[in-house]
Amino acid sequence: MPNDHSAPPPFSAPYAPDDRAIADGLLRTARLDSAAERRVDHVATRLIEAIRANDDPLGGVEDMLREFALSTKEGLALMVLAEALLRVPDARTADEFIEDKLGQGDFVHHETRSSAFLVNASAWALGMSARVIQPGETPQGTIGRLTKRLGAPAVRAATRQAMRLMGSHFVLGETIEAALARAQSQASQHRRYSFDMLGEGARTAADATRYFFSYASAIAAIGRTAGKTPLPDRPGISVKLSALHPRFEAVSHARVMTELVPRLIELAQQARAHNLNFTVDAEEADRLELSLDVIAAAFRDSSLAGWDGFGLAIQAYQKRAGAVIGYVDDLVRRLNRRMMIRLVKGAYWDTEIKRAQERGLDGYPVFTRKAMTDLNYVACARQLLALRPRLFPQFATHNALTVATLLELAGGEGGFEFQRLHGMGEALYAKLAEDRPGIACRTYAPVGSHRDLLAYMVRRLLENGANSAFVALAADEAVPVAELLRRPADIVGGADHAAHANIPLPRNLFRPQRINSRGLEFGERAALDQLISAIAAEPTFASENAADATPAQASAAISAAREGFRKWSRTSAATRAAALDRAADLLEQRTAHFIALLQREGGKTLDDALSEIREAVDFCRYYAAGGREQFGDGEAMPGPTGESNLLRLRGRGVFVAISPWNFPLAIFTGQVAAALMAGNTVVAKPAEQTPMIAAEAVRLLHEAGVPASALHLVQGDGRIGAALVAYPDIAGVVFTGSSEVARSINRTLAAKDGPIVPLIAETGGINAMIVDATALPEQVADDVVTSAFRSAGQRCSALRLLFLQDDVADRMIEMIAGAARELRIGEPADPSTHIGPVIDTEARQRLDAHIARMKIDAKAHYAGIAPPGNYVAPHIFELSDAGQLTEEIFGPVLHVVRYRANRLGDVLRSIERSGYGLTLGIHSRIDDMVEDVIDRLAVGNIYVNRNMIGAVVGVQPFGGQGLSGTGPKAGGPHYLARFATEQTVTVNTAAAGGNAALLAGGE
């Protein structure tokens, strides 16, 4: 091992800083002198002209994208088809899928516009109907007729063939041997290669091992044919860390370091033995710090000393790119070694933007304007060029202006290389080789079977088809060359325009209505560490308000709430809303305090606790905003002249709010906030398992300005709840919990004389997910594991019953079980824990009993092992019939049922038969199928191609139907009104003598 002094301090840089500050620096250094700018124009123009003149007889992807642009229905349908068709094993689903996608576009008229081979090949499959089509026919009709004429197998085979062809455009070979042979046949052009073994990231230990061996055997094969030239003129391999570990995530840091670093060292040693270029690809921003820790630890290994082939990719769209270069340079200096650095712009921009929005971050880790990425790319390139020869820059781009600028900056031909992706940038680099034969270019060459290439191919299609992408613009003759020569600095304009005007900051996503709740990126070590220390510093709690109430206290609370109603209901909506907004702010300020409480009393993991606080914050702000709108001055109704008609909402009286332990803060706060906003006073009874959280929430609401007379807390178990509900003069009940208790509340209310009061009940469900053969197994595994096992399955939305199409069931079950095996169960305060305890011993015993029963009645696919305590490990059982599951099992137990592709109707019937209708998941690429299921099933929340938990306030209003609840949905636009009464006030404005307003109107 190297000496410790060779270890640099861990990488640290602001995760998502303000764009403006960065732009200032970038704009200051962006300009070259005018002679240099002219040279850049000249070179770039030559390259662009070469791209445009390219008439490769084999066609390029550019041709195809011009033909089926992603902004068209056809382009999108083609992309979805490309993403999934080749993995569908059964003919029936493949046919349905093809029909669904081809039905979405008008491929027919594309057939003859281009002579390029690729276009023709795709069009032949997708639009071969042109040869048989009659004027006036619809594409759907054509497919039907085609199928009749040629037979479904022929249409299917042709379409699959076209997809393969598209794939082979981007992939050098299906195996490393085939790829090497193809590379060697092109060796006359003196190309350097970096091979990449395709595949999705590992979800299971078996995946990670398979990828490891696939890299290892590729290195051996590449080494055998590598020849004798020295580095950098050697072939290479690119590896993805996410392929080598099933939990490559920041919270699993310790485990990743122990398990992944030795694997990476082993692969690097093998690469070293052949003196190859060994590059670690760059992945998502939240994994950057973890990646650098892994890379530094591997790179420092003394067995790699003296070898210059180790490298990594750095993404210039990330705001931290410059800091990463500084970090790597420091590392290399300390060890007196060299590294190869591939500078890319970055391939996951859309994912980064979405993740930052979902997580409620203060900013984006990536730029939001493409010109900023381009500017930063050049700035990073300068930094790298200045660090030669310690760092060997590898500029990966297909942008002619970027290439021309780098040539100008490099000031010579040595000490760096360009890189391109196989299937892209061919004409550009052919021209460059002609003009500047001394400049080296390496091709990144993906290797893999058809099934493995799909996700990669879609990335490339997106990259080529994006409106902002250079390759798309360069291919479009309608875009003048001068437009392509516009400098990023001119496009940005000034620092004030550095951020995209139409991409709001995550915090402003819901503006002007409200601000988004603040979240945190666990991939930012500084933020995570700070939060963890703040949580650890929270004292152990003992709340004086957590003791059970006596019946007399409960009665007193009801009377006091009745007293309080007069004043609170007359408090203006603006004042009530302001108190809720203040409560939201206070919750955000006390995040650490509430996380500590949620962990200690509710057994919540860090991720769950943070999400729950965010949900509570969102409830407060959402109902405040809705309340201002709905409970303000009232809504004027139309009517005849001479009178005014105003519809107003007002509070009903005393609301009893009964909430469960599984969201002891969010549901508790949501119910209370809505009832208060509507002008009611509230007697809240939280679950007996989580009294302290409720007590703290009430204290906070009081502090925020809700008068003590308006909100009363009554602790206790179900008996106290039943007593509260039975009081004669309560005005409504809001309840979340089991169907059984909801029914009993309903009966109590119905038995009372006096006004009939509303019951808003949110109850459970036997939630299903349907997965067909077009779904992506890795995505299904992620979403199933999250939906079924997160929060130890203690969410009412959690997945209980998974229907898998039998053609793909074995593979899916294997992957889901393998992914479940990688979850860590344990102490919730440990950030690496994925599954905490269940709520109490009673819950554990009930679950253990169910598991024991299932072990006899069903086939166990996975039975996890739980540590001692109230832990229940994930279990996966296969049932022969969905009817075997008759009740909601509130824990990490997943039940799987297989279905045949032609028996989807049976699946839907069995979901209907349960009588519940809370959440439903669908994983399919067949839109028709998805729409049919949505139409058919009365389910409150349906999630397509994603997980089915974690509804966001105001985004996915939440609540079920049938046995699952009464509605209206929590966090939805109709919720508040249910807590209110309506009042219409009609005033005869002409009563005092005549209709003055009408008469004054004139002509």
Ligand SMILES: Cc1cc2nc3c(=O)[nH]c(=O)nc-3n(C[C@H](O)[C@H](O)[C@H](O)COP(=O)(O)OP(=O)(O)OC[C@H]3O[C@@H](n4cnc5c(N)ncnc54)[C@H](O)[C@@H]3O)c2cc1C
């Ligand atoms: C050899 C090679 C290896 C690669 N390895 C990796 C890797 O390890 N990791 C990785 O992530 N990518 C990798 N890539 C992919 C690479 O990121 C893209 O191919 C590259 O971004 C395209 O850049 P360009 O200069 O060719 O295109 P251009 O069209 O000039 O630029 C496209 C870039 O702009 C970004 N962009 C688009 N819109 C915006 C916006 N509104 N705001 C900010 N940025 C925007 C895109 O995300 C993309 O990064 C690699 C590419 C090559 C050629």
